[in-house]
Amino acid sequence: MTTTLICDCNQTMPLEPKTLGAALAESLPLHSALCRREAASFQRAIQSGDEVVVACTQEKRLFGELATQTPAATSPIRFVNIRETGGWSRDAKSAMPKIAALLAAASLPEPEPVSTVSYNSQGRLLIIGPLDEAERAAALVGDTLDVTLMAQGPGVLGGTQERRWPVIAGRIDSLAGWLGAFTLRWTRDNAIDLDLCTRCNACIAACPEQAIGLDYQIDNARCTSHRDCERACSVAGAINFAREPQVLDAAFDLVLDLGASPRIDWHAPPQGYFHLPGGVAHAEGLQTLLRLRELVGEFEKPKFFDYKQSLCAHSRNEVVGCNACVEVCSAHAIASDKQRQRIVVNPNLCVGCGACTTVCPTGALGYTYPRAPDQGLKLRKLLTTYAAAGGRDAALLLHSQEGGQTLVEQLGRQAQLGKAQGVPARVIPVGLFHAASTGIDLWLSAIAFGASQVVVLCTREEAPQYLAALKKQMEIAQALLLGLGYTGTHFRVIVADSTAVLDAALAGLRTTTQQVPATPARFAIGAVKRDRLEMALDHLMGAAPALQAPADASLAFDLPPGSPLGAIAVDKEKCTLCLACVSACPSGALLDSQTAPQLRFIEKNCVQCGLCETTCPEDAVSLVPRLLASPERKQQVLLNEAKPWACIRCSKPFGTQKAIEAMLGKLAGHAMFQGEALERLKMCSDCRVIDLYSATNEVKIAPL
Known part of the structure; x- marks a missing residue:
């Protein structure tokens, strides 16, 4: 049993307890100060042992502290935001179906835990950059971390005279790894050995070209080989122009890169790698140093x-x-x-x-975070509760739990202050770990469950290829629905980095009309993506407006390139039925026959991977992205067949007439296939061996 606690936050939300209670099948007393003078209601609820859903995320920490101070508090507690997502908007009075849906989804069982990935950091920090900046950063973390400096020039001030941390220098060849497992490979190719250098500055004073900086490395572009520095360092012996370059490597747990350009130039760099091109003397730099100090020990992630x-x-x-x-x-x-x-x-x-x-x-x-069946169950719960509470034309707003959620909450606050319209009543926000983590299978399932639109919010924190992939997948999903006769725009990507942009985009959703199945689906989301996609397609095709007339019972329409659905076209003039495509097909879409030279195809199984097209030696296969909306889609169809070739010795069929004739034509002029050798190509494998053995062992009896 679940106990739901709602609060109108000092009467700033027009909540309707009776409407919400009817949708959730429980009595919902309305609170106005649950986190303050009415906190006793929360304490009584968590002493019941039933699961408790608190419709407030702002005071989550406070409620957690209250729970630890409450005797016999055994109830599991969950929190859901109904304020910024619905209660604070221009049309909040119409948002009860959405709020009911959010409350219902919050009561769902927690997903099963996922396996984890472990990291182990001993605090070995590599700082790459100008020596003065590297030393400044090391001074702020050196009491906690084991610091090594990779000097890339002296910087403005150069290094200090005191050697407080190990310093290495040279040409960086590679840097790879992740938290607890970075490997640096570099070439030590400078005449000055930093391990022997005492920083006495005698070489700097002796160099007439001023080619030696306070990083105690020689700038070879400025050096004209006077060798005054080498003579000045004769006692320490740190300078030797005849020394051969040496390739070295070392292991580190963390990397702080202070260079102008990152050594690992990825949109999502590995954990444990931080790039601060502006140094550490600013807010971002100090925050990064604080994070570095905390990254010692064992860590896990999903x-x-x-x-x-x-x-x-x-x-x-x-x-x-x-x-x-x-x-x-x-x-x-x-x-x-x-x-x-x-x-x-x-x-x-x-x-x-x-x-x-x-x-x-x-x-x-x-x-897996969460798994698709858990995500699908949540979407179905949201949409069925929304519809049962009287909601219409639901639009799901999928957003990340970081940048996307922050933007949605900021929009709600702006609406409360009268500076924005807020999240519309028909738009249901759904938090994801990342905006790119759902695809066409769940989107189409959501439409089948009753959503009129699926909108993905991107906040420019996503990689460019993620945005391109989302738009491409949505283009395919939209083409599917339009081909089936569902009019309107059902899928959209909103790119917004401000509340003003998001507010305008969400307001624009209200002006569109989408056609969806009259009866929502109730199927369970499965663990296999193709099964999820097929279940959604079956429901959408069953109610498709374009398939209502008998003449359209075998509707087929093209889909954009890259579609996971489609057929293949076979050029029968080129195809020799070698069946290389059958052996290459990973999904069982292409089949041969046990009784005749045939190529068969099941369109439902085809994933349009292109392996058949790439593998075909005759260039006879091409992909046809499309949807065939008929029962034939799930049945075997004949793509090509040929007359079998009969062995000239035993008459057993083997291969195809076209393939054998093509082989004979190509090899007829070859020196190794003349006379009897060419005839053996017309035999089956057994007869070929017998004929060759007979010819080799034939005994010729000479006349007496």
């Missing part, structure tokens, strides 16, 4: 993905087909392994954006 190689359409026989996940990943966490016919995902580099699972056509990569 393992955001599951990978099923059996479903992967990446490669077969070292030929690459689908490469969508590799291309979209901004964290460089996914790589191709053609030899093993798979992709490889590094969980330490994965940042949990989920874009790879969004673009994966087969579901080989699945998102």
Whole structure:
């Protein structure tokens, strides 16, 4: 049983307890100061043992403290924001169905925990940059972290005379890794050995070209080989122009890069790597140093993905087909392994954006935070409760739990102050770990469940390829609905980095009209992406306006390139039925026949990965992105067939007449295939061996 506590926040929200209670099937007393003078109601609720949903996120910390101070408080507590998401808006009086939906979704069971990825940091920090800036940063963290400086020039002031931290220098060859496991490889190619240098400054004073800076390295572009410095350092022996360059490497747990350009130039750099081109003498620099001080010990993060190689359409026989996940990943966490016919995902580099699972056509990569069945259950709960409470034309606003949620909350506050319209009553915000973590399967399922629109909010924190992938997937989803006869714009991406832009975009949603199925679906979201997609399509096709007339019972329409649905076209003049495409197909869409030379196809299984097209030696196969809205889509259809070739010795059929004739034509002029050798190509494998053995062992008896 669930106890829901609602509060109108000092009467700033026009809540209707009876309407909300009817939708949730429970009595909802209305509070106005639940976090203050009415806190006793919260304490009594959490002593009941029932699950408690508190409709306030602002005072989450305060309620948590109250729970620890309340005797016999055993109830699990959840929090949901109904204020900025609905109660604070121009049309808040019409938002009761949405608020009921948000409260109902908050009472759903917590998703099953996911496996985790571990990091272990001992605090070994590498600081790369001008020596003066590096030393300034080291002074602020050196009491906590084990600091090594990689000097990249002296900077403005140069290094101090006191050697407080190890200093290395040279040409950086590579820097790779993640929190607790960075590897730096560099070439020490300067004449001055910093391990031997005493910083006596004798070389600086002796150099006539002033080619030596206070980083105690020689600028070879300015040095004219007087060697005065080498003579001045004869006692310490730190300078030797004859020394051979030396390649070195070292391990670190953390990296602070103070260079103008980042050494790891990724949109989503690895955890433990920080780039501060402006140095540490500003607010961002100080915040970064505070974060570095905390990154010592053992850490865990969710393992955001599951990978099923059996479903992967990446490669077969070292030929690459689908490469969508590799291309979209901004964290460089996914790589191709053609030899093993798979992709490889590094969980330490994965940042949990989920874009790879969004673009994966087969579901080989699945998102786990939360898993799709949990996400689907939440969407269905939101939409069914919204409709039951009298809501119409629901629009889901999918946003990230960081930048997106912050922007939505800021918009609510602006609406309360009369400076914005706020989140419309029909728009239901749904928080995701990352805006790119859902795709066409869940979007179409949401439409089947009763949503009129699915909107994804991006706040410019997303990588450019994520935004492009979302728009491409939405183009495909929209084409599907339009092809089935559902008019209107059902999918949109909103890019906003201010409340004004978001407010205007959400207000624009009110002016659109979308056609959706008259009866919402009630199917359960499955664990396999293709199954989810098929369930949604079955419901959408069953109620499709374009399929209501008998003449349209086998409707087929084109989809944009990159669609995960479609057929293939086979050029029968080129196709020799070698069946290389069948062996390459990862999804069982292409089939052969046990009784005749045939190529068969099941369109429902095709993921448009392109492996058949790439593998075909005759260039006879091409992809046809489309949707065939008829039962034939799930049935085997014949794409090509040929007459079998009969063995000239035993008459057993083998191969196809076209393939054997093509082979004979190509090899007829070859020196190794003349006479009997060419005839053997017309035999089956058994007869070919017998004929060759007979010819080799034939005994010729000479006349007496």
